[in-house]
Structure formats: C-alpha cells, structure tokens
Amino acid sequence: MGNKKIINIPLGSQHISLLEPVKFKFACENEKIIEVDSDVGFVHRGIEKACTTKFKFDAVPYVVARICGLCAITHSLCYTTAVESLLEGEVTQKAKYLRILLVELDRIHSHMLCLSHTAENAGFEAMFMQIMGDREYVMDLQEKISGNRIQFDYVSIGGVNRDITTDIIKDIKTNLKIIKSKVDEYIDEFTNNWSLSLKFQDIGALSLDEAYDYNAIGPLARAAGLKTDVRSETNYLPYDEVGYKMQLGTVGDIHSRNIVRLNEILNSIEMCENIVDGLPQGDILTKLRGKPNGEALVRLEAPRGELMYYIKGEGKPLLNRVRIKTPTFACIPAFMEVFKGSNYADAPAILASFDPCMSCTAK
Amino acid sequence: MINKIETSLKTVVEDIKNFYRKEQHHFLTLNGVKLDDETTQVQWIFSTYGEVDDITMFYVDVKQYEFIPSVVEILPSAIISQREIVDMFGLDVEGSTKGLYLDEDSQQMPLGSCGI
Numbered sequence: 461m462g463n464k465k466i467i468n469i470p471l472g473s474q475h476i477s478l479l480e481p482v483k484f485k486f487a488c489e490n491e492k493i494i495e496v497d498s499d500v501g502f503v504h505r506g507i508e509k510a511c512t513t514k515f516k517f518d519a520v521p522y523v524v525a526r527i528c529g530l531c532a533i534t535h536s537l538c539y540t541t542a543v544e545s546l547l548e549g550e551v552t553q554k555a556k557y558l559r560i561l562l563v564e565l566d567r568i569h570s571h572m573l574c575l576s577h578t579a580e581n582a583g584f585e586a587m588f589m590q591i592m593g594d595r596e597y598v599m600d601l602q603e604k605i606s607g608n609r610i611q612f613d614y615v616s617i618g619g620v621n622r623d624i625t626t627d628i629i630k631d632i633k634t635n636l637k638i639i640k641s642k643v644d645e646y647i648d649e650f651t652n653n654w655s656l657s658l659k660f661q662d663i664g665a666l667s668l669d670e671a672y673d674y675n676a677i678g679p680l681a682r683a684a685g686l687k688t689d690v691r692s693e694t695n696y697l698p699y700d701e702v703g704y705k706m707q708l709g710t711v712g713d714i715h716s717r718n719i720v721r722l723n724e725i726l727n728s729i730e731m732c733e734n735i736v737d738g739l740p741q742g743d744i745l746t747k748l749r750g751k752p753n754g755e756a757l758v759r760l761e762a763p764r765g766e767l768m769y770y771i772k773g774e775g776k777p778l779l780n781r782v783r784i785k786t787p788t789f790a791c792i793p794a795f796m797e798v799f800k801g802s803n804y805a806d807a808p809a810i811l812a813s814f815d816p817c818m819s820c821t822a823k
Numbered sequence: 824m825i826n827k828i829e830t831s832l833k834t835v836v837e838d839i840k841n842f843y844r845k846e847q848h849h850f851l852t853l854n855g856v857k858l859d860d861e862t863t864q865v866q867w868i869f870s871t872y873g874e875v876d877d878i879t880m881f882y883v884d885v886k887q888y889e890f891i892p893s894v895v896e897i898l899p900s901a902i903i904s905q906r907e908i909v910d911m912f913g914l915d916v917e918g919s920t921k922g923l924y925l926d927e928d929s930q931q932m933p934l935g936s937c938g939i
Binding site: 500501504506508509672673674675677686687688692693694695755757759766768770772780781783785789790792793794797822 | 825845846849850851852854855856857868870872873874875876877878880898899900902903904907911922923924925933934
C-alpha cells in the first residue's frame with residue numbers, strides 16, 4: 461500500500477443540491493472526507509448595522525423580516541418580543557395565540573421544503589414535486605391570515621397587524637386536515653421507501669455526544685436525542701396551552717432528521733388546530749409607549765432551531781446594538797463535524813438534510 | 824433575566840471552564856457591544872437545557888488593541904462567532920482569522936471603531 465493521495469473537492473459556492481450560496485472545501489482520501497473548510501459569507505448584507513443606523517426601533521421588525529424568506533415571522537417576532545420586554549405594557553393573549561399560529565404554519569412549510577429537497581437529493585423527483593405542491597395549502601393559509609405568502613409583515617410591536625375571521629378559521633381547519641393526511645403518506649414513504657429510508661440510515665449521523673460538544677440545535681440536535689427546544693425553555697408564548705410536544709430521534713442520521721421534521725409537522729398541525737378552536741377574545745394590538753431602554757435577550761424556536769436576538773437601547777429612537785444569532789450560523793461547526801468521515805457522494809444529501817439557510821447565516 | 828458575570832481577559836477562559844458543563848449548558852453565542860470609540864464589551868452567552876429563560880453571560884470590556892483568548896478548546900462551536908466579531912468589530916481573537924463575511928484583507932470593521 462502506497463501513500464494515500466489527498467484530493468481537494470469543492471462543493472459550491474453554487475451547487476445543484478442547494479440553491480443558496482455556500483462553499484465547503486472537502487479534503488478527501490479516496491471517497492472519504494477527512495477535512496472540511498467552509499465559506500458562508502457570500503450574501504452578507506449588513507443588517508445588524510442597518511438596524512442601528514438607518515431604521516428607528518419601531519421599523520426594525522420589518523427590516524429583520526427581510527433576513528430570511530422562510531422564517532421571516534420568527535425574526536420579526538423575536539425582535540418585537542425583545543423590544544416589548546423593555547417597554548411598558550402587555551401583549552394580549554389573543555395576539556400571542558395568533559403569533560404562535562403563524563410561527564407554526566411557517567414551521568410546517570419550512571419543514572416541507574426541507575423534506576422535498578431531501579427527497580430530490582435521493583433522486584426522488586416525483587416526491588419533491590408532490591411535497592412542493594402540497595406546501596401550497598400552507599402558503600394559501602399564510603396569505604389569507606397575513607396578506608402575503610412568504611414575506612409577511614404580520615407582527616408589530618404590541619401585537620399583530622391583522623385579525624382572523626371565521627371564514628379564515630374554516631379554511632385553516634380544511635387545509636390542515638388535508639396536510640395532515642398528506643404528512644401521514646409522507647411518513648409511510650420516508651419510513652418504507654428504500655430511496656428515502658434505508659438509503660439514508662446511518663448516513664450523515666451526529667451522535668448525542670457530538671451534539672452536546674458542538675452545541676447543536678433544532679431538528680439536528682433533537683434527531684440525535686438532545687432534549688432542547690426553545691419552545692419548552694421560554695415563556696414568551698403560551699406553548700404549554702396549545703399542545704406542544706418535543707419530538708426526539710435517537711440515531712442522528714438523515715433518516716432521523718426526516719422523521720423528527722415529519723413528527724414536528726404533525727405536532728404543529730395539532731397546535732394550530734388547538735389555537736383556532738380556543739382562540740381567546742380581545743384586541744390584537746396594544747399600544748406600547750416609550751422607547752427601549754436597557755438590554756434584552758430573547759430566544760425563539762425557528763424551523764431550523766434556536767434564533768436569538770440581543771438588543772440594547774438608551775431610550776432613543778435608534779438602538780445601540782441589535783445582535784442576531786441565527787440557527788444555521790450556530791450549526792456550521794456541527795455541520796463540518798458531520799461531514800468528516802462521510803463519503804463525498806453523500807455530501808449533497810447530508811447538506812440538504814441540515815436544511816441550511818445561508819440568507820439567515822450571512823444576514 | 825440575564826445573570827451577568829464580569830470577568831477579565833486573564834481569567835475568562837478559566838471562568839468559563841469552571842462554569843460550563845456540556846450536558847447542562849448550551850453555548851448561545853459570542854456577542855460584541857460597542858461601548859465607546861475604544862471599548863467593546865465582549866459577551867459569552869449561555870442558557871441551561873430544560874430551564875426556562877436561564878441565561879448566563881460572562882462579559883469583559885476590552886480595548887481595541889487588546890488580545891482576546893479563544894474558548895474553542897472548551898466550546899468548539901465558538902469558532903464561528905469568534906470569527907464574526909473579528910470581522911465586525913476588528914478585534915483580535917486568538918486563532919480566529921478575518922474573512923467570514925468580509926474580504927480577508929479588508930480594513931473595514933462595520934460595527935467597530937471606524938464604523939465602515
């Protein structure tokens with residue numbers, strides 16, 4: 461046996477497995493990846509800087525919503541919750557319920573997008589098309605509730621911008637019922653179809669120990685069995701009243717991540733149904749007075765994991781600091797660890813299973 | 824509620840080492856807050872698994888020319904946020920190179936002293 465030759469193979473910055481710009485440089489020994497380097501800053505837009513220099517604090521919710529098309533609601537909600545904690549006044553229970561409703565609908569369509577890409581990377585184009593088509597049921601609901609399919613400016617400081625009608629509630633119940641039956645079919649496919657189950661088992665695995673070491677979050681961590689979910693570690697939103705249940709896996713491979721996401725969709729559907737059945741009466745928007753003075757740190761569970769906003773103000777219209785820690789950004793070191801030891805041929809599928817958002821990461 | 828603990832550049836690594844238990848604490852991120860033209864507050868932020876809003880923050884006020892020790896040996900995931908504050912604030916962090924968001928030879932520090 462001679463010395464093994466190391467071959468450097470790039471993945472990205474543009475790659476067919478992921479539409480967003482990210483670059484990984486793999487050092488491979490034959491097929492096996494032994495070292496990884498990453499470049500994630502292709503779409504940096506200076507949003508943190510803009511939030512403290514160009515926009516007053518009450519306009520920032522609509523700025524941070526532009527960080528990401530998929531979790532716009534979580535960004536604006538996380539920021540507004542941080543501001544609300546520094547202002548006097550209380551957001552009504554009805555507004556909190558409506559906020560959870562949109563966050564969970566957002567989680568459903570984001571997880572469906574990830575699952576469709578995972579199917580596509582397994583060579584299962586038909587499944588990709590089917591899930592993307594079914595995702596329209598959620599997008600329709602988001603449009604009816606907020607006015608927009610994706611980039612909705614639904615949350616404002618003090619509550620939400622639009623009330624919900626009985627017709628919309630009826631549509632929510634109808635569409636959620638359809639999605640639920642579709643997800644049951646997906647679970648069958650992702651569990652029993654060779655392309656989507658056996659092919660992905662033991663591929664791209666993150667162990668529980670590694671999840672702790674690399675501070676993994678979101679479905680990536682829960683698939684490895686790490687009991688962490690911001691929905692159970694904060695009390696800004698009444699998740700305990702709407703039927704939240706943590707979904708865990710054990711193996712931490714692509715298959716586990718798929719199953720955790722599928723189960724989270726079912727739980728989100730259940731929560732949305734409970735919300736519309738038990739929606740409290742009251743106003744949707746409370747006028748909060750004053751300007752943020754002090755510092756606040758708020759975390760919310762975005763579809764990809766923990767999102768954190770730290771803000772600091774001195775009672776002026778412009779804030780001193782807006783720090784945004786996004787889920788994919790925090791998971792990059794864990795992603796790199798998972799790649800090590802994997803076959804290069806599996807890298808696109810592993811990457812898709814992380815559900816990375818480079819728009820959030822580079823902000 | 825944030826439990827803020829002041830530390831120093833000499834003791835921050837040891838303080839975090841004594842505090843951090845990987846199966847108990849979750850490292851959120853490394854943060855920088857500009858206090859004045861020359862001073863930045865660097866914050867190492869942690870939460871506790873399974874506890875509601877239990878946030879612990881170690882912080883040091885550093886001058887622009889001071890050298891910040893790395894915590895990557897204790898917290899491997901800190902490497903990415905260390906690189907971020909090098910880019911954004913122009914600070915000097917052990918083992919962390921510029922070039923995460925900006926060019927590697929960029930003179931800019933968007934959230935730092937020069938403000939560009």
